[in-house]
Amino acid sequence: MGVAMQLNTIQFLRFVAVLLVVTSHTVVEVWRRLGFAGEFGYWHQVGGAGVDIFFVISGFVITLSTMRAAAAGGADASWHFLLRRIIRIVPLYWVYTAVKAMVVVLVGSRAFHSTIAPDYFLKSIFFIPAVNPAGQVLPLLESGWTLSYEMLFYLSFALAIWVRKPPLRFCLVLMSLVFALGVVFADQVVIGFFGRTLLFEFLCGGLIARLWTWRPPLPAYLAPALVVFAVAALFVFPAVPVDRLFAVGLPAAALVMGMAWLERYRAISRLSGHFKLFGDASYTIYLSHGLSMPVFIMLAQKAGMHSMAIIFTFTVVAVFALGGLLYVAGERPLTAWLNRQVGRKMALASTP
Numbered sequence: 001m002g003v004a005m006q007l008n009t010i011q012f013l014r015f016v017a018v019l020l021v022v023t024s025h026t027v028v029e030v031w032r033r034l035g036f037a038g039e040f041g042y043w044h045q046v047g048g049a050g051v052d053i054f055f056v057i058s059g060f061v062i063t064l065s066t067m068r069a070a071a072a073g074g075a076d077a078s079w080h081f082l083l084r085r086i087i088r089i090v091p092l093y094w095v096y097t098a099v100k101a102m103v104v105v106l107v108g109s110r111a112f113h114s115t116i117a118p119d120y121f122l123k124s125i126f127f128i129p130a131v132n133p134a135g136q137v138l139p140l141l142e143s144g145w146t147l148s149y150e151m152l153f154y155l156s157f158a159l160a161i162w163v164r165k166p167p168l169r170f171c172l173v174l175m176s177l178v179f180a181l182g183v184v185f186a187d188q189v190v191i192g193f194f195g196r197t198l199l200f201e202f203l204c205g206g207l208i209a210r211l212w213t214w215r216p217p218l219p220a221y222l223a224p225a226l227v228v229f230a231v232a233a234l235f236v237f238p239a240v241p242v243d244r245l246f247a248v249g250l251p252a253a254a255l256v257m258g259m260a261w262l263e264r265y266r267a268i269s270r271l272s273g274h275f276k277l278f279g280d281a282s283y284t285i286y287l288s289h290g291l292s293m294p295v296f297i298m299l300a301q302k303a304g305m306h307s308m309a310i311i312f313t314f315t316v317v318a319v320f321a322l323g324g325l326l327y328v329a330g331e332r333p334l335t336a337w338l339n340r341q342v343g344r345k346m347a348l349a350s351t352p
Contacts, residue, residue: 009259011279012272018282020050022289026315029293036308049234051146052201052252059205073164082158087338092331096287097125097141127151129193143290153202168206175199197245204253226258284331285323292322
């Protein structure tokens with residue numbers, strides 16, 4: 001794996017990001033099912049920042065771990081990069097989308113009754129924005145909406161490698177064009193979906209990766225200052241009435257940058273390493289929590305839990321425990337097996 005994947009502080013941030021997403025969605029689900037409207041509203045307010053942190057981390061990791069491939073360029077390097085990202089993202093997403101489809105058919109859901117339109121299902125599994133029966137631009141597995149942005153970034157990055165252009169500058173131009181089209185044609189479902197400044201958070205992460213490689217490193221005092229600023233902006237004064245890129249995206253970038261530089265301190269790196277399992281499992285937890293969360297809330301209710309605080313805590317802990325197990329038993333061996341298969345085929349293809 002690339003060096004970025006070895007940073008304990010980045011894995012800790014992955015844990016923080018998925019924790020924010022899960023807590024935000026848990027609050028809303030408990031409100032909806034049990035009527036505790038308003039309680040724990042703070043966590044719903046700040047939880048959306050988890051997505052922004054994920055996007056910045058993605059830009060950071062992709063840029064840092066592909067510098068050699070980007071320097072080489074060409075069709076082979078581009079395809080190798082894209083194939084690795086597909087293995088990382090697509091199979092697991094399809095598994096959980098299939099589970100959600102079975103739940104809809106057998107049990108139903110708020111947005112669906114017992115049927116799923118074939119064209120909507122196909123758009124969902126291929127990351128094409130589509131309107132669900134509830135009128136929302138969301139895929140069948142609701143949390144998968146962020147993957148449409150991820151895949152656009154991957155495709156832009158792969159194209160930059162293919163044509164041997166500097167990836168960040170190339171992605172800035174291409175994604176700016178997509179963003180502009182999304183703003184102009186906001187009423188069009190597919191292109192309008194990308195008319196949000198969320199796109200540029202990947203590039204913030206990429207810029208941080210470039211700074212990370214600079215020698216000499218940035219001043220030692222800068223890292224804690226960035227973390228303090230980010231925590232204040234995201235969690236102390238979160239309701240700033242400006243565009244999301246400035247209110248959440250840039251503080252998320254400051255947080256990622258600060259934590260990446262804090263990796264240089266052995267004690268902080270070691271402490272962050274205690275959260276590595278849940279950082280590794282963050283993708284599984286992110287995809288599975290929408291399916292497991294309602295089940296755990298109902299179990300809490302049947303067990304006689306009545307306090308919002310108890311139900312909320314039980315649900316979040318259970319979601320993470322199950323997500324960790326699903327990662328160890330599912331995602332990790334599946335991804336390792338797929339990488340081995342692809343590695344063998346690529347080795348055979350390169351043999352004269």
